[in-house]
Amino acid sequence: MSALSRVVRSGVARRRVQTVVIGLATTMAVTSSVLGGSLLVASTAPFDDAFAEQRGAHLSAVFDAGKATPEQLSVPVDGVTASAGPFPVTTITPSDNGPGRNGAGGQAPGGQAPLTVAGRTDPGGGPVDAVTLTEGEWADEPGELVVSADGPHAHSPTGSAVGRRITLTDGSTLTVVGLARSVSRTADGWVPPSWVTAPESYQVLYRFTAAESVDAGREAVVAAVPADAMTGSQSWLVLKKAADRSVAVFVPFLVAFGVLGLVMSLLVVGNVVAGAVGAGTRRIGILKALGSTPAQVVRAYMAQALIPAAVGTAIGAVAGNLLAIPVLAETEDVYGAVKLTVAPWVNVVVVVGALALVSVTAWVSALRAGRLRTVDAIAVGRTPRPGRGRWAARLTARLPVPRPVGLGLARPFARPARAAAMTAAVLFGATAVTFAVGLASSLNQIQIARDHDAADVTIGVSDPGPQPGSRPGGRPAAAPDPAAVSDVIAAQAGTRAHYRTSRTQVTVTGVAGTTAVVSFTGDATWDGYQLVSGRWFTQPGEAVAPTPFLAATGTEVGDTVTLDDGGKTVTVRIVGDVFEMSNDGMVVLTDAATLTAGNDAKGATHHIAVQPGTDVNTYIDSLNAALAPLGATARPGRSGQASDTIILINSLTATLTLMLVAVAAMGVLNAVVLDTRDRIRDLGVHKALGMTPRQTIAMVIASVVVIGVVGGAVGVPAGVALHGAVLPAMGESAGIGLPASAHAVHSLPELVLLGIGGLLIAIVGASLPATWAARTSTATALRTE
Structure with missing residues (x-):
């Protein structure tokens, strides 16, 4: 093992907090990047992917059973590459007076909402519209029903509708045996063809040579069937437009959180490495005195950052993929896609990008270590510049607060660069929380405005x-x-x-x-x-x-x-x-x-x-x-049923916000640990003079109060500004204008509480180092170099 390797291994093992913080910060960044990247990829063309996989219908046409026979609807049509059907279609209406109305077999939300059901022998659909079973089995026997997973009858009071009996207005019953999804939205449900004894109409699904020329294809179909037989039709372009508009909402949201997470993670990693260089100044001088070149010192400190970053990257990639499974499953329901998975190239890009960014950030911070003069490094060690922060100490000594609190309040001014780094971490955390709370409130107002269901x-x-x-x-x-x-x-x-x-x-x-x-x-x-x-x-x-x-x-x-x-x-x-x-x-x-x-x-x-x-x-x-x-x-009235899109965005907001807050707290934790180690002899002196453990904890906590207040005071307006920029972008991406209630969601008391949240982030981050400082014995502190 080379001398440089031993230095790296010793640094990683000795500075456990630094190692853990870099690893966790990288883990959070990679996890959120994999999750966000996967959703961005899923947002590019989910409908197109599902449409291609299910061989969706370019045109879904319905014909009056009294004006056209199945034979007449099966004639070849110019420009049609594939067709499916005719399928017998009828409309059924559930009754409110069926068995199990209020129990497990109760009616689905929507009460007497009618269902248009098509008769199919299997979900394959032939060359067009391969319906995908999402739960249960296909309806093979008369009296069995498969309902659309996207419809109001897909759920019962106890959860899934599978197993629920539906009583119809004529007294007959149907048992829901499965849920299925058709990307072409061809029916509310499917039954065996033999069950439809007197079809009201027939459904035929077409795929055309020119997918974009639906109008021309429809005219060709009308010309090939009996006059006035077609009673309705649906173009796949309408479905595509609606799906793309729904998906576009996610892009500004994911970009905002992605930028926040990336900047904060880089900030934390850079501050950790910079803190390690500052705290290890004497060690750097010794390494140079023993013959290490500036380049070797830089590589040593870069390696001390890259090793835990590599471990964190690996863990984050695995966690991101695992977390993406349920999120993408929810996204499938929102997008109507068939199967969404994490694209392999997303993992590769995120892993390579994370390690590259950590390398650059660590190199910039470690370069300072390589430039230090040997004599200056050994002579100065970790001692702060003389006189720095004394004016603050004199000022806080005059405040009507306990002396330990006053000493803590003055501490950030002795290490302004480190204090600025902690303030930036808290600022980003407060920004993320403010943005998340505002976005959740806006989405709630959008849901209320969308439903406009104040009717009782x-x-x-x-x-x-x-x-x-x-x-x-x-x-x-x-x-x-x-x-x-x-x-x-x-x-x-x-x-x-x-x-x-x-x-x-x-x-x-x-x-x-x-x-x-x-x-x-x-x-x-x-x-x-x-x-x-x-x-x-x-x-x-x-x-x-x-x-x-x-x-x-x-x-x-x-x-x-x-x-x-x-x-x-x-x-x-x-x-x-x-x-x-x-x-x-x-x-x-x-x-x-x-x-x-x-x-x-x-x-x-x-x-x-x-x-x-x-x-x-x-x-x-x-x-x-x-x-x-x-x-x-x-x-x-007042269904109060939230949109799947809004539920998904709220879930993602909560997940990503917790990650960002955790990274911010870890940044504060590492900085306070470094600061506490720098002051270890001062702590020993204070303890020798009678400072109790509680007073020690109060002093350390007080050292981040100003940082928390400033970070919260700046972060909250930044979060409001970010909300004000992202929300209109989400509306523009979806092609809709948003009501004033969706924008004006921040009240003054709420903003004050969010500002206090910045202080809480700082206090949480400083709690562990404060406890460690309180437990350090006086003799150990005084003997520490």
């Missing part, structure tokens, strides 16, 4: 409205008369406010595709609709629309747009930008009188607020009794 009771509401990629086809059940239902609601005791909405599809001049128009009867301003800008409509002819619609039409608040409703054109003035995410943002909200055909349209939904003190369950029972002759059923 709803009628006819099974989901927030047509969603991007919602499956076409199916024949809805007959709906009750909306005006009659409104009259019953108004006459019901305990009703405080109510309104109803109906939807219709229109075209907009200059915009391809259709736009949903939501017509309102009654005042809906109490139900949680939030505006990005402008105001709510107050009269016919006015409307509000979300940012995606304004972007697609090239309009702003104050402009007019023309809506074409089956040949009838209506011009509306946009008076507000509303936060509304249904129908991929292509939606207009207006008064029912604006579109004369929309006021009494079938399929209306009703939203009800009850009087304060009214029991909602009793109100619903009474209202349902009055609604029974009309065939309508009221249900509790």
